[in-house]
Amino acid sequence: MSAFPLTRRAALVALAALALQGCATAVPTAATSGLRIRAIKVDVSPIRASMGDPTAAWVEQALPGALAHSLAPYMAPGDRNGATLVARIDTLYLGSSGGGPGFFGQTQDTISGALLLESPRGGVIANVPLRAISSYFPMAVDQPLFERALQGRVATLAQAFAGWAPRELGL
DSSP states (O other), X not given: OOSSOOOHHHHHHHHHHHXXXXXXXXXXXHHHTTOOEEEEEEEOHHHHHHTOTXXXXXXXXXXXXXXXXXXXXXXXXXXXXXXXXXXXXXEEEOOOTTOOSSGGGOEEEEEEEEEEEEOTTSOEEEEEEEEXXXXXXXXXXXXXXXXXXXXXXXXXXXXXXXXXXXXXXXX
16 A cells, blocks of 8 residues: 555646646736737738738738727837737638638638737747638629628738737737
């Protein structure tokens, strides 16, 4: 018989403590430090190289406002001690405009990239990968207004990306 008998209850408590310790260390420090964001920058150079304009320009136009809206409680535009948020968009995929295999011809659009929080002194506070998906339902009106429909889909993706930002940054 061993000198330290381990009961099932003690083993479960030990596992739960380890799991909670792992969760506590996984939370970014941004949430605990009273983070304030003074500026938002968007880097679309990866998709500008792969997809070109006007798609990259549409993301560059829609994403800053969507991020500012979703991070409004943490924004401090004039704060010299505030961090700068850099949203880098690496890939953007627009599903078929003619419809897809989903319900009522639904198809999925995807955007992925990273959120970088830079301190006022230039250090990186957080570097968080982020991917967002939105659904597109093809409509007859999209055919004659094809470019406007694509711009709307890109704006919807930007809003989805921005909507996940506070959670992924731990705010």
